[in-house]
Amino acid sequence: MKKFLSVVLCFAMILSLTIGCTTQKNAGTGSSAEPQSGTGDKKVTVKLGIWPEDTLADDIKMHEGFVTELKTTHPNVEIVPSYYKYATDTFVSLAASNKLPTVFETWYTEPQKLIEGGFVADITDVLKEKHWPDQMNDSIKKLLSKDGRIYGIPRDGYALGLMLNVNMFKAAGLVDDKGYPIYPKTWDELAVTAQKIKQKTGEAGFCLLGKDNAAGWHFSNIAWDFGATLTKENNGKFTANINTPEAIAAMQYVKDLKWKYDCLTADPTKEDWASGFVNLGTGAAAMYIGANDAVNQPTQVNKLPTKDLALVPIPAGPKGQYSLSGGTPYMFAKNATKEEISAALDYIEIMGKSPMTSTNALKGMYADARSRVSKGVPVLPVFPAWTDPTFLEANAKITKENSNIDMKLYQDYFDAVKKPGNLHFEEVGSAQDLYSELTKVIQAVVTDKNTDIPKMMAAANTNYQKILDEKVNK
Amino acid sequence: MREKKSSSILHSISAWLIMLPGLILFAFFVWEPLLESIRLSLYTAKGIHLMDFVGLKNYIAVLQHPDFLPAIRNTFLYTFWSLIIGFLIPIIMATFITETVHMKSFFRVGVYFPNIMPGLATVMMWGYLFRPGKTGVFNILLSALGIQPFDWLASPAWTIPLIVLTMTWKSAGSTALIYMAGMGSINPELYEAATIDGATPWKRFLHISLPSIFGLGKTLLILQIISVFQILYEPLVMTNGGPNNASISVMQLVFRYAFEDYNYPMAASLSVIISIILVLLTAVYFKATKGKKPEYSTN
Known part of the structure; x- marks a missing residue:
């Protein structure tokens, strides 16, 4: 009897296991069939990964307005809010299981990686039908393309500048008679200014990054100003060029910030992109390298009043002044159909993030500006991700009408980035690996007073060359 | 029939x-x-879809990667320090608590308590304690004693021992409980007889407790080596492998290949290399300790 019972129980367990597997299988096939069903009966379903997260009630309301607008011209399109925050640990599994939203926002570092991995859709044909490619900033288009095909569109363009906490400048007495900060124009001035601020306020004058690749990213901008070119390209072959007197001088400058001027936060190796904004926003650092598309970080996220934030040009080095620029992209799921991509682009147009100046697009730009004002985020002139003059003009008008800032705290930045030759795109080759190598050297120089910079830069150069040969110089 | x-x-x-x-x-x-x-690990891939068979090419790429040697060296250092700091502490804790007469349960719960905390919360808490500059808890204590602030995790020579210290703080209690259970099952008559023969507590420990938990210690040692060899989130959160690769571990390198570069074949290759090292270490260890189990010594 006992034996019989055990056999029955075993069967029951196996059966339940099998049923478990079967159910999962059904669920899997059901969901992957979903996109096709949308196109079959002309109904198009767009999963919007760019929908705001649940806690942002005002933003959701704004997007609900966009959906209503879209419905008037696209009655067959169903919009499914599907908030997705790009994260490297979830992305591949979502992409491989066809669960990615139709359109999503990713980081400026990712497009080439995502294109290479075959995770995103080629949207060239749909864009051409809408005549958008001609209006896209050429350099940004290059970032989002491979072999002449385009895989994304820019949400915003950005260029690095120097963000200031105006309050801390006031506390250190570094303001002119009208109360505007006397900001550093060169890297040498930055070191002296930062030192003064630290001596006067006890808080860091400058926040240098050292935790992850963002450190190398910022450093590349400093290095250009010192005359360095960190990667060289010749007939499609890339050569590491880290071990040069210019790059070494730039690294020596970083070392001096720590050991000669002692003007940094307590441990730069703990600082990353986000913590830099925390320091700036909360008054733990007076200066930080930041871009126009991240002004919500110190203000909305870290509660710095808009009047206390200034964005000024990146300081100049002995060999020039460059601003690293790029674009935050929208990209599209690999399995999205042409109709879905087209509908998603139309939605983006209504959001006012396309080069179009239709009534709906203008309404979208206006709504976006109002939303920024209500959240305490500076409303800034658009950065030229799209080059259509009508679009730029319309955008400038809306920005002016909704301005919530003293433009004098930003004007020099916008003047600087308009100068010919100021904008500088990321290093070619394998930028993330370059940053990784540079970050290691930065970590060494800020933690060890006796670091031998030329030796470390030579090692970084050898390492980076090895990676270039392995990855790109095939 | x-x-x-x-x-x-x-x-x-x-x-x-x-x-x-x-x-x-x-x-x-x-x-x-x-x-x-x-x-x-033997193929190239687009995302997780296999493309072409490339033999051992991924392994060669992993071995030639500039971060491989520092990661392997550090992982052995983690293991070394975890044996220095982390292996004996649970045995000492277990011995003391077993010898304790009053409030035994209190101490048992006390040593196990850190183990209840989620791992990430633990490392973040220690991150605050180790913060350099004048705002770190340890530096505040040091400054009260008139000592200059210390760099803690930002000092390359100290990073690994300090990370191992936080791991030991978290997990020593649970290992101590296992040893306590082992010690609890020793026949009390052995201790009584030894006491009658005039054995000191140290001799009782050396000749009764230690041989009794030898087998247990052997198993726990190899489990500890295996687990420390796969250390990931502690350096990931506390130092991100820095400064200058001073604390990067091989598992963190796997994590970078898989979740930052989306290079799954290289991540798989490195995982296989880790497995081979662990299998070899375990085999060598068991071979070396085979037949060396000491008998109870009653004299």
């Missing part, structure tokens, strides 16, 4: 049936992924 044979088949069928769910689960969740990752 026939009846006997059919009864043995019936007997073994029920045994197989009992094992079957376990076997299926193992096959699905352990063996299949294991074999699949070996296969993945």
Whole structure:
């Protein structure tokens, strides 16, 4: 009897296991069939990964307005809010299981990686039908393309500048008679200014990054100003060029910030992109390298009043002044159909993030500006991700009408980035690996007073060359 | 005879049936992924889709990567420091608590308490304690004593021992409980006899407790080596492998390949390399300690 019972129980367990597997299988096939069903009966379903997260009630309301607008011209399109925050640990599994939203926002570092991995859709044909490619900033288009095909569109363009906490400048007495900060124009001035601020306020004058690749990213901008070119390209072959007197001088400058001027936060190796904004926003650092598309970080996220934030040009080095620029992209799921991509682009147009100046697009730009004002985020002139003059003009008008800032705290930045030759795109080759190598050297120089910079830069150069040969110089 | 044979088949069928769910689960969740990752390590891939067979090319790329040697060196250093700091502490804790007469349960719960905390919360808490500059808790304590602030985790020479210290703080209690259970099962008569013979507490420990927990210690040692060898989130959160690769571990390198570069074949290759090292270490260790189990010494 006992034996019989055990056999029955075993069967029951196996059966339940099998049923478990079967159910999962059904669920899997059901969901992957979903996109096709949308196109079959002309109904198009767009999963919007760019929908705001649940806690942002005002933003959701704004997007609900966009959906209503879209419905008037696209009655067959169903919009499914599907908030997705790009994260490297979830992305591949979502992409491989066809669960990615139709359109999503990713980081400026990712497009080439995502294109290479075959995770995103080629949207060239749909864009051409809408005549958008001609209006896209050429350099940004290059970032989002491979072999002449385009895989994304820019949400915003950005260029690095120097963000200031105006309050801390006031506390250190570094303001002119009208109360505007006397900001550093060169890297040498930055070191002296930062030192003064630290001596006067006890808080860091400058926040240098050292935790992850963002450190190398910022450093590349400093290095250009010192005359360095960190990667060289010749007939499609890339050569590491880290071990040069210019790059070494730039690294020596970083070392001096720590050991000669002692003007940094307590441990730069703990600082990353986000913590830099925390320091700036909360008054733990007076200066930080930041871009126009991240002004919500110190203000909305870290509660710095808009009047206390200034964005000024990146300081100049002995060999020039460059601003690293790029674009935050929208990209599209690999399995999205042409109709879905087209509908998603139309939605983006209504959001006012396309080069179009239709009534709906203008309404979208206006709504976006109002939303920024209500959240305490500076409303800034658009950065030229799209080059259509009508679009730029319309955008400038809306920005002016909704301005919530003293433009004098930003004007020099916008003047600087308009100068010919100021904008500088990321290093070619394998930028993330370059940053990784540079970050290691930065970590060494800020933690060890006796670091031998030329030796470390030579090692970084050898390492980076090895990676270039392995990855790109095939 | 026939009846006997059919009864043995019936007997073994029920045994197989009992094992079957376990076997299926193992096959699905352990063996299949294991074999699949070996296969993945021999191919190129687009995302997780295999493309071309490339033999050992991924292994060569992993071995030639500039971060490989620092990661391997550090991982051995983590293991070394965890044995120096982390192996003896649970034994000492267990011995003291076993010898304690009053409030034994209080101490047992006390040592186990850090183990209840989620791992990430632990490392973040220690991150605050180790913060350099004047705002770190330890530096505040040091400044009260008139000592200059210390760099803690930002000092390359100290990073690994300090990370191992936080790991020991978290997990020593649970290991101590296992030793306590081992010590609790020793026949008290042995201690009584030893006491009558005039053995000091140290001699009792040396000749009774220690030999009794030797087998346990051997198993826990190898488990500790295996687990520390796979250290990931502590350096990831506390130092991100820095400064200048001073604390990067091989598992963090796997994490970078897989989740930052989306280079799954290289991640798989490095995982296979880690497995081979661990299998070798375990084999060498068991070979070296085979037949060396000490007998109870009563004199």
